[in-house]
Amino acid sequence: MMNQTIFALATAPGQAGVAVVRISGPQCAAVIEGMVRRPLVPRTASLASLRDPESDSLLDQALCLFFSAPASFTGEDVLELHLHGGRAVVDGVLAALSGFKGVRPAEPGEFTRRAFDNDKLDLAEVEGLADLIAAETEAQREQALRQMDGELSRLVEGWKDRLVRALAHLEADIDFPDEELEEGISDQARETLTELSREMLDHLNDGHRGERLRDGFNLAIVGPPNAGKSSLLNLLARRDVAIVSDVAGTTRDVIETHLNIAGYPVTLADTAGLRDLAGREGDGIELEGMKRARARADSSDLKVAVFDVSSWTPDAGSLNAFLDQETLELVSDSAALIVLNKLDASSHAEKLKEAVEAFSERREGDRIFVLSVSNGQGVDGFLERLEGWVTEKMGVSSGGAALTRERHRVALREAQGSLSRALAAGDLPELVAEDVRLAVRSLGRITGRVDVDDLLDVIFRDFCLGK
Numbered sequence: 515m516m517n518q519t520i521f522a523l524a525t526a527p528g529q530a531g532v533a534v535v536r537i538s539g540p541q542c543a544a545v546i547e548g549m550v551r552r553p554l555v556p557r558t559a560s561l562a563s564l565r566d567p568e569s570d571s572l573l574d575q576a577l578c579l580f581f582s583a584p585a586s587f588t589g590e591d592v593l594e595l596h597l598h599g600g601r602a603v604v605d606g607v608l609a610a611l612s613g614f615k616g617v618r619p620a621e622p623g624e625f626t627r628r629a630f631d632n633d634k635l636d637l638a639e640v641e642g643l644a645d646l647i648a649a650e651t652e653a654q655r656e657q658a659l660r661q662m663d664g665e666l667s668r669l670v671e672g673w674k675d676r677l678v679r680a681l682a683h684l685e686a687d688i689d690f691p692d693e694e695l696e697e698g699i700s701d702q703a704r705e706t707l708t709e710l711s712r713e714m715l716d717h718l719n720d721g722h723r724g725e726r727l728r729d730g731f732n733l734a735i736v737g738p739p740n741a742g743k744s745s746l747l748n749l750l751a752r753r754d755v756a757i758v759s760d761v762a763g764t765t766r767d768v769i770e771t772h773l774n775i776a777g778y779p780v781t782l783a784d785t786a787g788l789r790d791l792a793g794r795e796g797d798g799i800e801l802e803g804m805k806r807a808r809a810r811a812d813s814s815d816l817k818v819a820v821f822d823v824s825s826w827t828p829d830a831g832s833l834n835a836f837l838d839q840e841t842l843e844l845v846s847d848s849a850a851l852i853v854l855n856k857l858d859a860s861s862h863a864e865k866l867k868e869a870v871e872a873f874s875e876r877r878e879g880d881r882i883f884v885l886s887v888s889n890g891q892g893v894d895g896f897l898e899r900l901e902g903w904v905t906e907k908m909g910v911s912s913g914g915a916a917l918t919r920e921r922h923r924v925a926l927r928e929a930q931g932s933l934s935r936a937l938a939a940g941d942l943p944e945l946v947a948e949d950v951r952l953a954v955r956s957l958g959r960i961t962g963r964v965d966v967d968d969l970l971d972v973i974f975r976d977f978c979l980g981k
């Protein structure tokens with residue numbers, strides 16, 4: 515059965531300078547004849563008066579672009595109408611298109627689905643395209659462009675090719691056992707499988723950098739009440755996101771804001787101050803807030819602990835004893851920065867510096883910052899370190915193609931598992947060959963030509979209308 519022709523507004527709805535309506539399918543010719551009413555040279559822009567095929571009324575002066583199958587995004591005939599971006603213009607054109615036989619509005623993602631069906635894009639490239647449309651920061655854009663351009667696909671296809679070649683050798687060994695060879699698989703096949711297994715493991719052990727970049731990095735600000743956590747959040751967000759007050763226990767829920775730090779997407783969470791309520795009237799809301807704060811700290815990629823050191827005096831002894839113990843405990847791992855705030859309000863600034871030095875010796879000093887959110891003192895050094903941290907954790911340039919979705923990881927883990935089994939069954943060529951076949955199949959799922967029917971609807975549903 516011939517595909518129906520589909521159309522959709524490809525640009526965002528609403529008033530705009532230009533709106534693009536895209537049509538894909540065999541009926542493009544009929545649309546050109548009925549609405550454009552002049553022949554279009556493929557891949558050449560032509561200005562034309564669009565007319566309603568029934569009433570003959572003028573719909574718009576539009577720039578028309580025709581792509582002849584198969585040299586188009588979908589692989590079918592594609593017509594793009596670049597309209598003036600007004601509601602009435604767009605509505606008029608869409609209504610006129612509905613009037614053609616065999617032409618209907620597209621489902622979300624249907625253009626891309628056709629590109630996939632016609633082998634214009636593989637599944638990983640389709641995902642790259644979806645990520646590109648969703649990209650909010652520079653680094654996300656770069657990663658998406660590379661995946662759309664086939665970086666991940668080439669890596670996976672390369673592995674597959676080598677496996678298939680090894681499989682051919684294995685099968686030759688099975689069918690024509692070399693008299694000279696001992697029982698088992700040839701050294702060459704074993705070497706290839708070992709090498710591939712190691713390369714796959716390297717990619718599996720990449721710290722989830724691809725997924726992290728897609729989803730964003732999670733940063734939680736924690737610490738005792740009144741330390742200046744919300745003030746720090748507002749400073750980082752450069753706007754008043756959270757309420758700041760001198761009442762201890764102002765923030766009670768987790769407050770999130772999205773930031774772009776050094777080109778990377780970061781979700782920053784401000785949390786309720788942690789304190790020991792023992793012996794006082796239990797406040798259910800504050801308790802719940804603290805519970806959420808701890809949970810958020812646990813699930814975040816980086817914690818920033820904020821303390822108020824303005825009331826520290828030399829009599830208070832070491833900072834380690836002075837600071838809130840529960841918070842110190844929370845940030846005892848290396849995925850934490852420690853902010854000692856309210857330097858401006860300290861009346862023992864000099865002695866405080868010595869105390870900080872002693873404190874730093876107990877902990878890695880490059881994680882500790884004495885600053886004042888109020889007057890900005892020391893803030894630059896903290897921001898620089900924060901940027902460095904995020905860049906280091908998310909660095910995309912290192913390591914080439916990234917796994918950007920859990921499903922890539924699952925498939926690769928399966929492939930690697932099959933190879934491990936193959937290597938363990940080394941003396942039985944038939945078993946080795948079977949495991950290698952399974953590995954090829956698992957890899958095939960990443961670029962999506964086998965076993966993916968159930969996945970397709972999920973992946974294409976992520977697209978907006980008109981893509």
Ligand SMILES: Nc1nc2c(ncn2[C@@H]2O[C@H](COP(=O)(O)OP(=O)(O)OP(=O)(O)O)[C@@H](O)[C@H]2O)c(=O)[nH]1
Pocket residue numbers: 738739740741742743744745746757758759760761762763764765766785786787788855856857858859885886887888889
């Ligand atoms: N002097 C001085 N005051 C500060 C500084 N940073 C914050 N403050 C003040 O400290 C008080 C508490 O600030 P918040 O940001 O609300 O503190 P918090 O840690 O979010 O407190 P909770 O939400 O109650 O846990 C406010 O009155 C701020 O203006 C600073 O660097 N110096």
Ligand SMILES: [Mg+2]
Pocket residue numbers: 743744745756757758764765784785787
């Ligand atoms: Mg707060």
